[in-house]
Amino acid sequence: MTAQKPALRLEGIVKTFPGVRALDGVSFEVMPGEVHALLGENGAGKSTLMKVLGGIYQPDDGTIFIDETPVTMGSPLDAKAKGVVFIHQELSLSEELSVAENIYLGELPAKSFGRVDWDKLHSDSAAILKRLNCKFTPQTIVGDLSIANKQMVEIARALTVDAKAVIFDEPTASLTDAEKVVLFDIINDLSQQGVGIVYISHRMDEIFTISTKISVLRDGEYRGSLTTAETNEDEVTQLMIGRSLDLGQKVEHAQTGKVAIEVRNLSCGSLYHDVNFKVRAGEVVGFYGLVGAGRTEIAETLFGLRTPTEGTILLDGEEVRIHSPVDAIRHGISLVPEDRKGQGLVLGMNCRDNMTLPQVGDLTAGPFVSDGAEIAIFDQYRDKLAIKTPSWRQRAGNLSGGNQQKIVIGKWLSMAPKVLIVDEPTRGIDVGSKSEIHNLIRDLAKQGYAVIVISSEMPEVLRVSDRVIAMFHGEIIREFTSEEVTEDNLVQAISGIRTDKVA
Known part of the structure; x- marks a missing residue:
C-alpha cells in the first residue's frame, strides 16, 4: 500500500525582518483530511509561517511542496490557484464592495467582452452563503455587516476553490457561539473531503475540540508535534512556553x-x-x-x-x-476596549506616543510636546507592566498581542x-x-x-x-x-x- 503524501509541506523555511529572525529553518506538513493545530506564543512565528505559505511573504530560504512538488507562492492569488487558501485573523475585505464581489474578488465570472456575469456571481455566492447558514445576501455591502458576519465572508472565500489546504488564523475571535458551531461543521466537512486544515488559535478548548494533531513553534523554531487525543493542555503549554x-x-x-x-x-x-x-x-x-x-x-x-x-x-x-x-x-473612568488594534492603539505610531496620546496636551514645553516627559511616562509603565519592546521607538503594530494590551492599559494607568x-x-x-x-x-x-x-x-x-x-x-x-x-x-x-x- 502506497503511503499517503502530505497535502502540503514546508521544509527549512527562513524569514528575517529588520533585526528579527522570525522563522529559523521551520519544517511543517499537513496530511489530506487532517486538522492540524499550529500553536505558539505571540511572536513565535505562526502567522509569519502561514503568510509564507499563503503567498503574502516570500521566504529567504526553504521550500514549499504541494503534493510533494516544489512550488513558489508569488502572491495570495497564486497560492489560491495552487489550492492554498488563507483565512486571515485581520480581516482583508473591501468594505465598499458587496459580499459577492468580496467572495470572488480577483476571479469574478465574466461574460463576453470581459463583462461581469452578475447573475452567476450572485447565484454562486448565494449557494456558499446558504452552506454557511448566513442570513445576509450576496448584494449586501460588506461595510454594513457586523464583525462576526465579515468573518463569515472571509470563510466563504475558502469555499470558492477546490482547496488542498485551508489556513484558519484565529477564525473564531469575532464569532458567536452559534457561528462557531457552523464553522466547526464546515471544517469537519472540508476534512472529510480530504482537505488539509491548518488551525491557529490561542483557545485550548477549540484546539482539543477540532484538531487531530498539534505542532508548536517557539521563538521562530519548530519545537515538536503531538497527537491531540494523546496529550493534554499542560503538556502543550510546557512545549509552547517552557513551563506549566x-x-x-x-x-x-x-x-x-x-x-x-x-x-x-x-x-x-x-x-x-x-x-x-x-x-x-x-x-x-x-x-x-x-x-x-x-x-x-x-x-x-x-x-x-x-x-x-x-x-x-x-x-x-x-x-x-x-x-x-x-x-x-x-x-x-478609563476603558480598555474590546478591539485593541482598531480602538485602543494607533498601530503605525510608536509605543511612547500611543501611551501618552490622551494626555499629550498636558505634556507641552512651550508650543512643543516635551519628549522627556513622554519618555519618562513610557519608561515608568514599561517597567511597571513588564512591556517587552526594544525601545519606545518600536511601532505598536510590531508588538505581540500581550504587549499591545499592556500599552493600552499603561496609557490609562498613567492618567491615574x-x-x-x-x-x-x-x-x-x-x-x-x-x-x-x-x-x-x-x-x-x-x-x-x-x-x-x-x-x-x-x-x-x-x-x-x-x-x-x-x-x-x-x-x-x-x-x-x-x-x-x-x-x-x-x-x-x-x-x-x-x-x-x-x-
Missing part, C-alpha cells in the same frame, strides 16, 4: 474599600435596561454573558460613547453626567483613573501572556483600583473576579460572589434562568 501554568487557579483577592462607582436603574434603549451594580476600590467585578447581552454597551455608556436613556451614574457617592469620553476621563474597565482583556493573546494579564488585573485591584472586567471566557471571569455579574438580553440576571459562583450556576444565569440555586 495553572490558569484555573483562583487568585488571591484584595481588601476592598469604599464604593468607587455605582450605577442605578441605567437603561440604553433596547440594548440594556434597569441595570444596577456597585464596584468598590480594590475590587474586580466580572461581567459575563452571551454576545448581545449588553455588557460592552454598559462599558461604552460609562465611558461616554453611548448616552443612557434613563438612570444614574455615581462616582464616590456623587452623581455625574458623562456625555463623552472626555467627561469620563475627567471623572477618572479611579475606575478601569477592561473589555475582553486577553482576546487573541497567547497562554503565557494571558496569565500575565490576569495577574496584572489582580495587582491593580491590590493597588486600590476599581476594576470591571468583561469577558466571553468563563475560566477568565472565574479566575480574576471578586464578584461576577451574569447578563441575559440586556438584564442583570444574577450576581455571584467568588465563593458561590460555579460554572453550572453561571451557565444557568446567562441562559436566562432566574434561580438562586443550582438545578
Whole structure:
C-alpha cells in the first residue's frame, strides 16, 4: 500500500525582518483530511509561517511542496490557484464592495467582452452563503455587516476553490457561539473531503475540540508535534512556553474599600435596561454573558460613547453626567476596549506616543510636546507592566498581542483613573501572556483600583473576579460572589434562568 503524501509541506523555511529572525529553518506538513493545530506564543512565528505559505511573504530560504512538488507562492492569488487558501485573523475585505464581489474578488465570472456575469456571481455566492447558514445576501455591502458576519465572508472565500489546504488564523475571535458551531461543521466537512486544515488559535478548548494533531513553534523554531487525543493542555503549554501554568487557579483577592462607582436603574434603549451594580476600590467585578447581552454597551455608556436613556451614574457617592469620553476621563473612568488594534492603539505610531496620546496636551514645553516627559511616562509603565519592546521607538503594530494590551492599559494607568474597565482583556493573546494579564488585573485591584472586567471566557471571569455579574438580553440576571459562583450556576444565569440555586 502506497503511503499517503502530505497535502502540503514546508521544509527549512527562513524569514528575517529588520533585526528579527522570525522563522529559523521551520519544517511543517499537513496530511489530506487532517486538522492540524499550529500553536505558539505571540511572536513565535505562526502567522509569519502561514503568510509564507499563503503567498503574502516570500521566504529567504526553504521550500514549499504541494503534493510533494516544489512550488513558489508569488502572491495570495497564486497560492489560491495552487489550492492554498488563507483565512486571515485581520480581516482583508473591501468594505465598499458587496459580499459577492468580496467572495470572488480577483476571479469574478465574466461574460463576453470581459463583462461581469452578475447573475452567476450572485447565484454562486448565494449557494456558499446558504452552506454557511448566513442570513445576509450576496448584494449586501460588506461595510454594513457586523464583525462576526465579515468573518463569515472571509470563510466563504475558502469555499470558492477546490482547496488542498485551508489556513484558519484565529477564525473564531469575532464569532458567536452559534457561528462557531457552523464553522466547526464546515471544517469537519472540508476534512472529510480530504482537505488539509491548518488551525491557529490561542483557545485550548477549540484546539482539543477540532484538531487531530498539534505542532508548536517557539521563538521562530519548530519545537515538536503531538497527537491531540494523546496529550493534554499542560503538556502543550510546557512545549509552547517552557513551563506549566495553572490558569484555573483562583487568585488571591484584595481588601476592598469604599464604593468607587455605582450605577442605578441605567437603561440604553433596547440594548440594556434597569441595570444596577456597585464596584468598590480594590475590587474586580466580572461581567459575563452571551454576545448581545449588553455588557460592552454598559462599558461604552460609562465611558461616554453611548448616552443612557434613563438612570444614574455615581462616582464616590456623587452623581455625574458623562456625555463623552472626555467627561469620563475627567471623572477618572478609563476603558480598555474590546478591539485593541482598531480602538485602543494607533498601530503605525510608536509605543511612547500611543501611551501618552490622551494626555499629550498636558505634556507641552512651550508650543512643543516635551519628549522627556513622554519618555519618562513610557519608561515608568514599561517597567511597571513588564512591556517587552526594544525601545519606545518600536511601532505598536510590531508588538505581540500581550504587549499591545499592556500599552493600552499603561496609557490609562498613567492618567491615574479611579475606575478601569477592561473589555475582553486577553482576546487573541497567547497562554503565557494571558496569565500575565490576569495577574496584572489582580495587582491593580491590590493597588486600590476599581476594576470591571468583561469577558466571553468563563475560566477568565472565574479566575480574576471578586464578584461576577451574569447578563441575559440586556438584564442583570444574577450576581455571584467568588465563593458561590460555579460554572453550572453561571451557565444557568446567562441562559436566562432566574434561580438562586443550582438545578
